[in-house]
Amino acid sequence: MRYWLMKSEPSDVSIDDLATMPGQTVAWYGVRNYQARNFMRDQMRVGDPVFFYHSSCEQPGIAGIAEVSKVAYPDATQFDPVGKYFDPKATSQNPRWFNVDVKFVRKTRLVGIKELRGWPKLSNMRILQTGNRLSITPVDPAEWNFIMGIL
DNA sequence: GCCAACGTTGGC
């Protein structure tokens, strides 16, 4: 089992949105970064715990907990010629992009990025490194447990 | 809105 952190812009999908979606589940479509894709396609398994992180908003930070509810499958949006995620080089025979499904577990207090940066034990978190733009990152078990302890 | 950091693209 691996632990993850997944960024979402709350203006797109917030933790509250996730809680009210059918099945409390969302398809994590639209990822167009190879590293993030590879994490989903090659490593994410059903039941993997996920920190749901709000990015590009007034209060960036961890806003809740979710879990992987379906392993990766081809991202449907790559085939939609009028959609913003269309990829002309992708075919159904040879899809380029994949997504998992993510299910709501619970909302937490907002653990802001400023607070995260303040904990020495979290200083190596991928999300806190300058210039990190990966929308999906693995979380070290020790880091996961530490954060669970301060929620 | 700014801008640093990074990934991707494409000409050579």
Add this chain to the structure above:
DNA sequence: GCCAACGTTGGC
């Protein structure tokens, strides 16, 4: 295969 140009991310 290099690398400059460009686009995007995301905190501030």
